[in-house]
Amino acid sequence: MMRTRIDDLILYDGKGGRLESASVLFDENGIVAAGRGLKDAQAETVIDGKGLTCTPGWVQGHTHIAVDGLPNMQAQVMRDDTEAAVMASAARNSLRCLKSGLVAVRDMGTNFDVSIKLRDAINAGKLLGPRVYASGRVLCMTGGHGYYFGIEVDGADEARKAARAQIKRGADLLKIMATGGGQSKGMKAGVPQLSYEEIRAIVEEAHHAGIHTAAHAQGKEGVMNCLRAGVDSIEHGVTLDDEQIELMLKQGTYFCPTLMALWYVIEKGEASGIPPYVVEKCKIQAITHFDGFTAAYKAGVKVIAGTDAGTPFNYQDDMASEFIKMHELGMSVKDVIVSATRTPAEAFGVADRTGTIEPGKWADLTLIEGDPEADLEAFRRVKMVFKGGQLVYSNENGKDVFLPVL
Template identity: 45%
Template sequence: MNVKLTNVRIITFHGEEVIEKGEVLFNEKGILGVGQQLGEGDSAIQEIDGTGMTLLPGLMDSHVHLGMDASPDPFASMKDEGPEEIALKAVQQGYQFLKAGITSVRNLGTRYNVDISYRNSVSSGAIVGPRVFAAGRPIVMTGGHGHVMAIEADGCDEVRKAARTQLKAGADLLKVMATGGVLTKGNEPGATQFSEEELRCVCQEAENASKTTAAHTIGTEGIKNAIRAGVTTIEHAYLLDEEAVELMLKKGTYLVPTLLAPRLILDKPGTVPDYMINKVKKIINDHKVSFQMAYKAGVPIAAGTDAGTPFNVPGLLVDELALMIEYGMTSFEAIYSATLGAARAIKMERELGSIQKGKIADLVVVKGNPLEDIECLREPVYVFANGRLVHQNTSHKKEELTV
């Protein structure tokens, strides 16, 4: 069935275009039309009056961990779980993402490649969930950050084998750990792990297969190793310096800052392990400075939450965007980082990220105007994925959809 939204504000992300009291016609094949007025309706179209509401592209969380339980010590929980338990968590989390208007997620590490299986089940229609761009198991050095869910490899030969193993398994992108991390006991967050040469080997394998790459990075040298090696996105980047920012600009490297994740850890003293608290305290102020440095320099940014880390439950993307705004972004820029900016980071901008004729109908309708108040995004009225209604806020009684 065709659906037409009328009298709705449309943030198209086609340039800076915002259409007031516009219309969008769509179905499961995609967006059929966008404009001020699309013509007369007919019996084959279900119309929804969007007065007082805003339509925008479905949101994308560019850094999540499906199946990681957001407990105080997620790696400790994960190491004792089988693939079935992790898969069940992923299915439950998928519903939470959709409820929050997040129609796509980029998954950057899950044990047993559960995210790849989950993606396939969503794609086939076996289950309802967000569109998934899956990395499967990350690639780490022996004993490296996140080794509980990863492929451990050392030296270019092993790293290439690991990369090819993940590509064979169906990974959409490859995730590597270029430095230590907060959640892994015994790892120093700023410590360099993979060498530039090892990282380059992963990037070459991804490029050969027309795939993208993402690198977990905290320390400055590890960040620069990853950028020089050719990774597509730098994750976290707590300790940027001017040289790193210049390299990112030169190579077109994206930043996914995940500003929210360490804040949630610090908010729970006495709950998460002390070693995590101590690590975060040393670097959290640098994280803000690094983000602001990159933003002011014009580094392209995609929004991600690191969902699955302590107390970082699915659906907190609005909190991440609010921090970006607090640290200097405009509301338009912040939402762009979770729509077209995120799509560009994974080379999917021809299909996702803006409201244009011919694109996939991943759409979110919210009350009010999120360009004036980002909190408007917190409780979507309608969420459509592939043109199908996947969530409706039942407290909103103006239109009851049957599609």
């Protein structure tokens, strides 16, 4: 087994720790050692890491891997009406994820269950891409948010059967559409859609199968339905208040705020081609969303970094903007890194294998130029990405180089 050692790094371990002049030693079996005093350790490949920062490999907590960030998300999903078209977009976007420092992504909805198939193709070495935690198709009410790439259910029995079907297809998690959303035409964002009983049936089946659930939930009633039903992760949560935050803390619920999904819609506006109904709904959501995120973070809610990539102008290779926005809203740089490394690993049930830099964990590493505590723009300067100890992406003299794992 060929060992690699990278010296003279700034090292963030994913647990909130930071160490200068550090080294990391690893191979394809995992991380061997990390810290100071390793320069004499045997390694076939030695890399000078001076000027670089190393963190555990970043995780995108909420993406739609087959969607490209066009002004009208719903139109693209409905236009790409063949499995081949959806898979082509997903494969292309997988490379974009790698170049932005992402070693893993949690896909939160693709038509034709493409994210499950993409995951299997990457794991088999047929495609190059990050680790994929795949939900496949979302579960929604008839005509509800995301119906155009989902399974429509009405009643607890139908919800339970659809959940079992997605588990049979190999889903890593079940994505629940609990409320209306900003991107769907003809519905009010935040209005409850799936009922408590329907959500509870889905959660029960997921937990019986040993997988987690995540819910698109924007209004208070819908969020409370999810929390009372035992959903593991609240996505968006644009109206969080003290009552919701208190229940999330009590139950250990994770929160993926997807700040940039809202921000880009408001910033770009109707002039960019975003449908007027989307812009109007996002402006209303912004009144409470950013303050709610800050309150949840300060209270100690477990935050997963995620962008909702695929929504308007929210590209698959732009994770850095979410990091910067989280910091602007009060999150420390160290906690930003934890939110993209250890916390998602815990939420996805793989913290024993990844999420931190320590011996025995997978050698999933993201290296950037500069120190983000001194310069937030360092998050955009990704230099190398290692997945399972193998170099899969590097930026050499401003050029992207992808190295397929054979």
